Amino acid sequence: MRYLVYILKRLVALIPVLIGISLIVFFLIRLIPGDPAATLLGSHATPETVHELRTQLGLTQPVWRQYLTFLGHLLHGNLGYSYVYSSSVVDLITTSLPVTIWLLVSGTVFTLLIAVPLAVLAAARRNGVADNVIRAVPVIGLGLPSFWLGIILILIFGLKLHWFPVAGYGNSLPEHLRGIVLPGITVALALSPILIRSLRASMIEVLSSDYIVTAHSKGISTSRVVLGHALRNAAVSSVTVLGVNIAYLTGTTLVVERVFSLPGIGQQMINSILGRDFPTVQGITLTFAIMVVIVNLLTDLTHAALDPRVKLS
Numbered sequence: 001m002r003y004l005v006y007i008l009k010r011l012v013a014l015i016p017v018l019i020g021i022s023l024i025v026f027f028l029i030r031l032i033p034g035d036p037a038a039t040l041l042g043s044h045a046t047p048e049t050v051h052e053l054r055t056q057l058g059l060t061q062p063v064w065r066q067y068l069t070f071l072g073h074l075l076h077g078n079l080g081y082s083y084v085y086s087s088s089v090v091d092l093i094t095t096s097l098p099v100t101i102w103l104l105v106s107g108t109v110f111t112l113l114i115a116v117p118l119a120v121l122a123a124a125r126r127n128g129v130a131d132n133v134i135r136a137v138p139v140i141g142l143g144l145p146s147f148w149l150g151i152i153l154i155l156i157f158g159l160k161l162h163w164f165p166v167a168g169y170g171n172s173l174p175e176h177l178r179g180i181v182l183p184g185i186t187v188a189l190a191l192s193p194i195l196i197r198s199l200r201a202s203m204i205e206v207l208s209s210d211y212i213v214t215a216h217s218k219g220i221s222t223s224r225v226v227l228g229h230a231l232r233n234a235a236v237s238s239v240t241v242l243g244v245n246i247a248y249l250t251g252t253t254l255v256v257e258r259v260f261s262l263p264g265i266g267q268q269m270i271n272s273i274l275g276r277d278f279p280t281v282q283g284i285t286l287t288f289a290i291m292v293v294i295v296n297l298l299t300d301l302t303h304a305a306l307d308p309r310v311k312l313s
Contacts, residue, residue, distance in 0.1 A: 006300075006301075007297065007301075010293070010297050014290070014293050017289065017293065018286060018289060018290070019071075021285065021286060021289045022070070022071070022074065022282065022285075022286060023067070025281070025282055025285045025286075026066075026067050026070060026282060027063065027067075029278055029281050029282065030063060030278070032273070032276065034276050035050065035054070035059075035276070036054075036057065036059065036083050036275075036276040036277065036278060037050045037051075037053040037054040037057060037059065038050050039275060039276045040053065040083055040084070040275075041053060057083065070282065077090070078090070079093070079279060079282065079283035079286070080278075080279030080280075080282070080283065081279060082272075082277055082279060082280045083275070083276070083277045083278070083279065083280075084271070084272065084275040084277045084280070085277075085280070089279050089280050089282075089283035089284075090283070092268060092280060092283075093265060093268075093283055093284060093287055095263075096263055096264050096265045096267070096268050097264070097265055097287065099169055099257075099262050099263055099264035099265075100253055100257070100262075100264035100265045100266060101291075102176070102180055103180060103183055103184060103187065103253055103256065103257065103262065103264060104187070104246065104249070104253065104291075106180045106181070106183070106184030106187075107183075107184045107186075107187025107188050107191065107246075107249065108188075108191075108242075108246060109184070110184045110185050110187070110188030111187070111188040111191045111192050111195060111242070112195075113188075114188055114189075114192045114196075115191075115192040115195035115196045115199060116195075116199065116231075118134045118137065118192075118196050119134075119195070119196045119198075119199035119200040119203060120199075120203060120226060120227070120231060121134065122134040122135060122196070122200045122203075123199075123200050123203030123204050123207060123226075123230075123234075124203075124207075124222070124226055126204060134196065134200070135200075137192075137193055137196060144189070144190075146186055146187070146189075146190045146252050146255050146256055146259075147255050147256075147258075147259050149186050149189050149190065150182070150183070150186040150255075150256060150259035150260060151259065153182045153185060153186060154166045154167075154182065154259075154260075157182060158182065164178055164179070164181050164182050165178060165179050166182075166260075167260055167261035168260075168261055168262075169262050169263055179260075179262075180262075182260065183256050183257070183259075183260045183262060186256050186259070186260075187249060187252065187253070187256055190249065190252060191242075191245055191246070191249055194241060194245050195238060195241060195242055195245075198237065198238045198241040199234060199235070199238040202233075202234035202235070202236075202237050202238055203226075203230055203231070203234040205234070206230045206233050206234045207226070207230050211229070212225060212229060212230060215229055232306065235306060236303060236306045239299060239302050239303050239306060240299060240303055242299070243295055243296060243298065243299025243300075243302070243303075244296075244299070246295050246299075253266040254266035254267075254269055254270060258270060265284050265287060265288075268280065268284060269281065269284045269285075272284065
């Protein structure tokens with residue numbers, strides 16, 4: 001019951017956050033140089049035609065009135081109508097959002113597959129050769145931009161080895177699975193160094209605890225002590241680190257989707273900014289904000305599930 005109450009409180013707290021984000025985005029996007037009507041009509045449009053289209057789009061009204069109209073539509077679940085795609089923003093988002101979620105999920109899975117074994121091995125072989133090599137990974141990985149990593153993966157596994165497609169998402173589930181591997185690994189390579197460093201430090205602290213020494217004295221095998229006792233307790237703090245960085249990497253998906261030509265909302269966002277498509281940019285920004293809040297909420301719930309001492313309030 002307390003989980004349900006906590007989730008409801010977090011969802012209610014989301015309302016002022018979304019209003020604040022919508023306010024900032026609404027006014028900031030109007031500072032971008034360029035007129036949406038002139039962009040849509042092209043360079044041969046007459047001033048009268050541009051003015052007529054601006055009137056139809058409601059852009060001749062005062063900005064504060066445009067914002068109140070936007071808020072009124074938002075209360076009814078209407079994010080507006082795209083200037084560029086001739087479709088409702090809700091339809092555009094519902095079409096492209098699954099691709100972005102799929103990218104974040106695959107990136108998180110690859111991150112765990114890469115980071116957890118390396119962090120556990122480094123902690124178990126502290127100051128050894130393996131530890132020194134693994135400790136160098138975060139230093140190198142944190143300095144590499146995601147778009148560069150993506151291009152390198154495309155060159156090696158797409159163009160050279162032909163293991164995975166270099167771009168696109170495919171039309172069937174097997175094609176989706178193959179198409180998401182390289183983008184997911186790109187996200188994971190950006191996130192893994194942070195998790196390796198955090199989990200290794202937590203594991204070293206836990207492995208020096210008295211109950212771990214007691215477990216060893218009882219004759220319990222090292223693998224069982226490390227995986228069965230130490231890893232769960234060490235993961236408590238690292239879950240928070242992982243959740244915060246996944247929320248941060250939600251913005252990175254814009255770059256990754258662009259590199260791999262994935263039809264997600266990140267790609268949609270960039271195209272909309274270039275086309276001065278105000279309603280779509282506003283709708284996608286709010287969607288990103290909701291995704292960040294949901295990731296943070298799931299992080300808190302996971303943290304509480306791993307550590308009973310944590311109180312949800």
